[in-house]
Structures are given as structure tokens and as C-alpha cells.
């Protein structure tokens with residue numbers, strides 16, 4: 001079983017040691033995300049590489065989770081898999097911002113430890129679609145609604161009567 005990620009860690013030290021952290025984190029620790037989920041019993045999985053051998057201090061990785069969201073079509077809960085990429089250039093001071101490659105997001109190191117919860121939560125929040133809907137069929141409620149609409153349509157179609165006769 002993958003181990004749990006720490007909530008905070010010293011990004012600078014981890015980068016100097018080229019550490020890879022891999023593990024899970026309960027979604028309940030992500031308060032902002034929890035507010036928009038139907039349920040937060042699940043967990044995220046992340047793999048993070050702290051690097052210093054690329055000419056700058058970097059934090060690169062991937063986070064994924066299966067989130068319980070409201071379907072925006074039928075308003076019933078649905079499981080939605082999301083994933084995001086993390087691509088930070090770590091700076092001990094803002095003056096190093098223009099030393100970073102253009103394809104990384106600048107991250108200013110403040111304090112002794114930095115929050116893994118925060119960066120993983122930010123990435124998951126960004127990965128949630130604006131309008132998440134069930135991929136195939138929605139809830140039974142919607143299926144029933146469609147069926148009723150189909151029946152209504154047939155009623156208003158004069159040829160439907162002929163079709164009934166043919167079946168007989």
C-alpha cells in the first residue's frame with residue numbers, strides 16, 4: 001500500500017537531496033476542495049520529484065484523484081477522475097524569478113517548511129471541469145425523463161399509430 005504524504009516538508013532540503021515523494025493524502029485534509037465535493041472520503045495520489053540537478057531548484061510531479069462531484073445535468077453525485085501536473089521553480093527570493101525557465105511556475109520559499117496540502121489542493125481545484133456531467137447515462141431520474149419525453153413525442157406523431165398497428 002502506498003504510504004501517506006506529509007502535509008508539509010522542507011522543499012529546499014528535499015530539492016538539494018533530489019528526493020522523490022510518492023504517496024497518498026486523504027481528501028479530508030483539503031478543506032477548500034472538500035467544500036465543493038459531495039463526499040470527501042477518498043484520497044489523492046501524488047508523485048513529486050524535488051530536483052536541483054537541472055540548474056535550478058525544481059518541483060515536478062503529478063497528482064490524481066477520484067472526486068465525488070455533483071453532475072451538472074442531473075445534480076446527482078458522480079465519480080470524476082481528475083489529474084494535474086505540478087511544475088514549480090523554487091526560489092529563495094523573488095529576485096531569482098527571471099532566472100527560472102519560462103515553462104515553470106515560480107514558487108517563493110517562505111518559512112522552514114512549505115505545504116504539500118496547498119500545492120496539491122490548488123492543482124486539483126484547477127483540474128475540476130466547470131461543468132462535470134456523467135459520461136454516459138445520468139441518474140435514473142434523467143433516464144425516466146427522457147423516456148417520458150419520447151412517449152410524448154410519439155403521442156404527438158400521427159404515424160406512431162400506424163407503428164402500433166404494425167406491431168399487432
Ligand SMILES: [Zn+2]
Nearest residue numbers: 071074134138
Ligand atoms: Zn448526471
